Amino acid sequence: MSIIEKSKINNSINHVAIYLRISQEKKGENADTLFNHRTILTEFAKECGWEFELYQEVLSGGKSELSERPQLQRMLNEIELYDGILVVELSRLSRNGLISEKVLQTCVDYNKPIITRERIYDLANSQSDVLMYRFGSLIASQEHSLIGARSKNNKLSMVKQGMHVSGTVPFGYKRNKNTKRLEINEKSAEIIRYIFKLQNEGLGSYRIRDILNEEGYKSATGKAFNLPSIKRIIRNPAYKGTVVFNDRKRVKQNGKYVYVNVNTIEVENAHPKIVTAADWEKANGIRDARAESANIIRERPSSVTGVTKLKDLCFCYNCGRKLVICKNNRNASYYIKGCEYLMEDGTKCPNIGINAIYVEELVMQEVGKLRDEIELEIERLLNNDTTDLTTNLEEQLVHLNGKIEEQTKQFNKLIELAISGVFTVNEIASKKRTINDSIELLKAEREKLTVRLANTLSASNTEKLSNVLTLVDEIEKGNADPIEINIHLKRFIRKIYYKRMLDSEMQNLSPNNPIRRNAPFTIEIEYL
Numbered sequence: 260m261s262i263i264e265k266s267k268i269n270n271s272i273n274h275v276a277i278y279l280r281i282s283q284e285k286k287g288e289n290a291d292t293l294f295n296h297r298t299i300l301t302e303f304a305k306e307c308g309w310e311f312e313l314y315q316e317v318l319s320g321g322k323s324e325l326s327e328r329p330q331l332q333r334m335l336n337e338i339e340l341y342d343g344i345l346v347v348e349l350s351r352l353s354r355n356g357l358i359s360e361k362v363l364q365t366c367v368d369y370n371k372p373i374i375t376r377e378r379i380y381d382l383a384n385s386q387s388d389v390l391m392y393r394f395g396s397l398i399a400s401q402e403h404s405l406i407g408a409r410s411k412n413n414k415l416s417m418v419k420q421g422m423h424v425s426g427t428v429p430f431g432y433k434r435n436k437n438t439k440r441l442e443i444n445e446k447s448a449e450i451i452r453y454i455f456k457l458q459n460e461g462l463g464s465y466r467i468r469d470i471l472n473e474e475g476y477k478s479a480t481g482k483a484f485n486l487p488s489i490k491r492i493i494r495n496p497a498y499k500g501t502v503v504f505n506d507r508k509r510v511k512q513n514g515k516y517v518y519v520n521v522n523t524i525e526v527e528n529a530h531p532k533i534v535t536a537a538d539w540e541k542a543n544g545i546r547d548a549r550a551e552s553a554n555i556i557r558e559r560p561s562s563v564t565g566v567t568k569l570k571d572l573c574f575c576y577n578c579g580r581k582l583v584i585c586k587n588n589r590n591a592s593y594y595i596k597g598c599e600y601l602m603e604d605g606t607k608c609p610n611i612g613i614n615a616i617y618v619e620e621l622v623m624q625e626v627g628k629l630r631d632e633i634e635l636e637i638e639r640l641l642n643n644d645t646t647d648l649t650t651n652l653e654e655q656l657v658h659l660n661g662k663i664e665e666q667t668k669q670f671n672k673l674i675e676l677a678i679s680g681v682f683t684v685n686e687i688a689s690k691k692r693t694i695n696d697s698i699e700l701l702k703a704e705r706e707k708l709t710v711r712l713a714n715t716l717s718a719s720n721t722e723k724l725s726n727v728l729t730l731v732d733e734i735e736k737g738n739a740d741p742i743e744i745n746i747h748l749k750r751f752i753r754k755i756y757y758k759r760m761l762d763s764e765m766q767n768l769s770p771n772n773p774i775r776r777n778a779p780f781t782i783e784i785e786y787l
Contacts, residue, residue: 271342272309272342272343273308273310273342274311274312274341275304275309275310275341275342275343275344276311276312276334276337276340276343276345277297277300277301277304277314277346278315278330278331278334278346278351279293279296279300279314279315279316279351280315293317296351299376300345300347301313303345303376309345311345312340314330315330316329316331325358325361328358331352331353331358331362335362335365338369338371339369342372343373343379344366344373345374345375346374347376348375349373349392349395349396352373353396371383373392380392411506414504415504415506415524418526419526421530422438422440422502423439423502424504425504428441429441429492429497430447430451430492431443431444431448431498432448441502441529441530441531442530443533447479450471451492451498451533452533453471454467454493455493455498455538455542457470458493458542458545459541459542464486465486467484467489468485471483472605472606472607485600490546493543493546494543494546496539497530498533498534499534499535499539499540500528500529500530500531500532501526501527501529502525502526502529503525504524504525505520505522505523506520506522506523507519507521508521566741566745567584567593567615567619567741568615568622568741568744569584569615569619569622569755570745572749573595573755573757574754574755574756575600575608575756576610576756576758577598577608577609577610577758578598578600578602582595583595583596583599584615592614593614593615593616594613595612595614595615595618595757597612598611609760609761610757610759610760611759611760611761612759613780617780621782622748622755622782622784625782626748652708656705656708659701659704659705659708662701663701663702663705666701670695750787751786752785753785755782755784755785756782756784757780757782758780758782758783759779759780761778
């Protein structure tokens, strides 16, 4: 039998929730630890003749918000289904006082004991058990604070010695496990030197990205280079041999926890340099000068220069990404920038930009065409009963919610499959991505369906459409300012897909060539 004597086991306990947690920051705790704890508790439950359900997660026990502990939160929400909570030790529930008290209060409210192999804590009926529970939680919380402080001090000490202790190893380096220092990976370091060379020759990030991808170079992820990766590389002081560590503190601002820097430690000559300090400084000086110049004479986002009629509405027809609308300070005109994203094969999206006024005019024409369609729809709604449609949409929504719940259950089971060794780590990662993609698609479909149902359930459908007619009238009058028109458009337009693609022959023409400059474009409007 177990450590608890048979005679002391409450006969009313038949079904328990097993909660398992291993710590992210505690050395030696990994999937094996989780597996061992799971084995211990499941065998214990079987010996006692109990049925059980598993709730398991890998995170810090010091998390101060219950929302950061999804499995614990789910277990507490479902506490009425069980006769008690089974854990390896009290500290596995929490090492944070606020969450410990939440668990305690839930167990008292629902008269559910907490069970370890050593004893049963009858928190709803025994003050001595409550005292023991709180004392254990206090010890666990103090231990967590000491571990955190010790870990932080060790990390600061290692940083001051020039060791790499946090973050991803920069592309171009490898980390020596014994010395904890960065060492040059010559194969990838050549790419880093090439990037700094191109930058110092006066080329911008866009051109550097295109050159690297055209010549077949791959980033740290094995994929094509993108703009953020180029910028991060040039800004990273590690390439001149400097280790930078930001000592951060977790604070609550505007209702959310954020990390703020309280101290920055820089150690020069901590590891071999890939580029000289002079080359690094020159490259970053060029970037700073470009940024300053851009603020004065070049384009700036409309979020800075003002709201345009199409703000937040334009998307690339080719890749689906949101397009940027900028203002050219030379002539005060707005234009839609060409798509800057890369396709899956690493090539740049060929959708080029255009003066925003041309797209605005076409959108206004399309909106004007809505009048006849809306008037016909109002007439149809007045003559038709939507009861059957409402019922059908409600049934579809229930079906969708069921699919999402099923996919979520499959996702939650992946950790069990990983522990049991049914799938490899790569297989688990692949399945996670597949399930995540499926859930996102289902949620998007549910969102659209919910909007349709809300519109159908409303008795003021005709009133809503009449409001759209009013909006169309206001837009056609041209009296409203761009901000008002943008607000009106967003009330019935979800997205405007813009397309202006150039064939290979036209791409070779100068941007000032009349043929290229007058290349046609199309739009496709997605209405709410």
